[in-house]
Amino acid sequence: MRQHLVAIGALLALTAALSPTIAAASPAPRSAAELPPLDPALLQKAISGLPSATVTGALVNVAGPAGQWSGTSGVRDVVTRRTVQADGNFRIGSTSKIFTAVVLLQLAAEDELDLDQSVQHYLPGLLPASYPAVTVRQLLNHTSGLPGGDLGDGDAQWFADHRLDSWTPRQIVADAVTHPMEFTPGTAQRYNGTNYYVAGLLIERLTGHTYAHEVRRRVIEPLNLRNTYVLNRHDPRLPGPHAHGYVAVTKDGTTTLHDVSRQSPYPWAEGGLISNSADLRTLITAVFEGRLVPASELNEMFTLPDVPYVGEDNCDTGPDAGRACFSAGLMKATLPNGLSGWGKTGARPGYTTGVFATRGLSRVLVYSLNATGDKDGSESPYIQRIVAATFDPDLLTGN
Numbered sequence: 096m097r098q099h100l101v102a103i104g105a106l107l108a109l110t111a112a113l114s115p116t117i118a119a120a121s122p123a124p125r126s127a128a129e130l131p132p133l134d135p136a137l138l139q140k141a142i143s144g145l146p147s148a149t150v151t152g153a154l155v156n157v158a159g160p161a162g163q164w165s166g167t168s169g170v171r172d173v174v175t176r177r178t179v180q181a182d183g184n185f186r187i188g189s190t191s192k193i194f195t196a197v198v199l200l201q202l203a204a205e206d207e208l209d210l211d212q213s214v215q216h217y218l219p220g221l222l223p224a225s226y227p228a229v230t231v232r233q234l235l236n237h238t239s240g241l242p243g244g245d246l247g248d249g250d251a252q253w254f255a256d257h258r259l260d261s262w263t264p265r266q267i268v269a270d271a272v273t274h275p276m277e278f279t280p281g282t283a284q285r286y287n288g289t290n291y292y293v294a295g296l297l298i299e300r301l302t303g304h305t306y307a308h309e310v311r312r313r314v315i316e317p318l319n320l321r322n323t324y325v326l327n328r329h330d331p332r333l334p335g336p337h338a339h340g341y342v343a344v345t346k347d348g349t350t351t352l353h354d355v356s357r358q359s360p361y362p363w364a365e366g367g368l369i370s371n372s373a374d375l376r377t378l379i380t381a382v383f384e385g386r387l388v389p390a391s392e393l394n395e396m397f398t399l400p401d402v403p404y405v406g407e408d409n410c411d412t413g414p415d416a417g418r419a420c421f422s423a424g425l426m427k428a429t430l431p432n433g434l435s436g437w438g439k440t441g442a443r444p445g446y447t448t449g450v451f452a453t454r455g456l457s458r459v460l461v462y463s464l465n466a467t468g469d470k471d472g473s474e475s476p477y478i479q480r481i482v483a484a485t486f487d488p489d490l491l492t493g494n
Contacts, residue, residue, distance in 0.1 A: 130434070131487065131489070134484065137484040137491060138157065139168075141484040143168060146169045146170050151338070153465070155462045156373070159458040165181050172338075173339070182322075182336065185369070185370070185465075186441075188366045188448055189439065189441035190366075191365065192291050192364075193379070195298070200388045200395060201389075204389045207301050214228075221265075227280055231294075234290040234291070235423035238280065238419070243289055244271030244274070246266065247260075247267075264292045268289060281400075284403070284404050285408075286408065286409050318387075319377075320370070322370060323368065324368065330360065340355050340358075341355060342467055342468075362443070379438060380456055397454070398423075399418070400419045403419070422437075444469050445467070446463065448463045458485065464478070
């Protein structure tokens with residue numbers, strides 16, 4: 096089970112870390128509370144030149160009392176060349192984890208579960224008897240030490256051929272736990288989708304309802320998210336207006352774009368939801384304002400475990416490089432100018448998404464790119480420019 100490392104690696108803090116020319120132009124840090132003025136021209140320039148070999152279309156939405164902007168670039172269909180719609184729907188990948196964390200934290204607030212109780216207590220037999228106890232909190236903040244699996248992995252050609260294949264959450268977990276634990280629970284952090292498949296199963300065990308039912312009842316309906324969907328794993332549709340997603344397959348020196356807009360949403364609680372920029376903006380706003388999760392549990396979403404991050408795939412930039420950067424359902428990243436953002440990224444083949452905001456919601460960013468690289472990171476320069484233009488324009492202008 097390949098992690099969504101592409102989208103995660105290309106967010107707020109990496110702008111300086113991954114671009115030597117940008118890093119050289121970085122000014123002295125300013126107060127974390129000071130937002131730069133919004134520059135529409137710089138934002139539009141960040142997504143200019145589309146379609147390209149790596150991204151066919153993009154949409155960006157910036158909101159908040161410190162300035163608003165919405166823009167698109169490229170095409171939603173490489174055949175008809177129709178333009179991207181600002182309100183189009185897209186596959187949000189691991190941004191789905193925000194929904195999952197919210198539901199579990201609500202259940203904790205209702206005393207339906209104890210975050211410090213073990214997964215083995217609530218879901219006996221799911222994990223091997225040889226595994227140590229893993230708590231619910233450790234699932235949510237990726238300190239469980241659970242391993243990842245291999246189901247659903249493959250190159251671009253494999254995905255183009257198998258995009259309608261699907262697996263149950265229990266099959267995904269069963270495949271993952273054929274591997275040994277990565278580390279002792281609670282001693283380190285590593286981002287791993289297995290945690291949120293288990294979290295989804297826990298929601299169903301505790302409520303007696305499907306994961307989709309609980310997300311609709313607890314999040315989608317209360318917030319009136321009209322363009323957010325939790326589809327059955329056998330339903331490959333992308334409902335509503337949307338840009339097509341593609342993966343580029345190169346064979347005998349010729350590159351062909353394969354339309355993968357229709358694909359199984361089997362990643363489920365880990366990464367299977369569909370939404371749009373307006374709904375994600377509403378979601379992150381409601382989370383930050385405490386309208387979905389009570390204050391006592393909301394702290395879990397803005398608290399980083401005090402442990403090292405193992406591996407080189409995440410949490411390797413900014414002032415706290417090498418330490419945990421994921422909380423329950425969110426992650427934190429800091430730019431050279433001192434601004435910090437909380438949010439989440441996600442990727443499915445053909446779609447790369449991010450939603451980030453300053454803690455006080457003075458600025459909220461939602462973006463979606465139709466990336467052709469099958470999550471290989473080739474769209475990262477666009478994400479870097481979008482994030483810099485939104486939160487730290489000096490990185491692009493050299494001022």
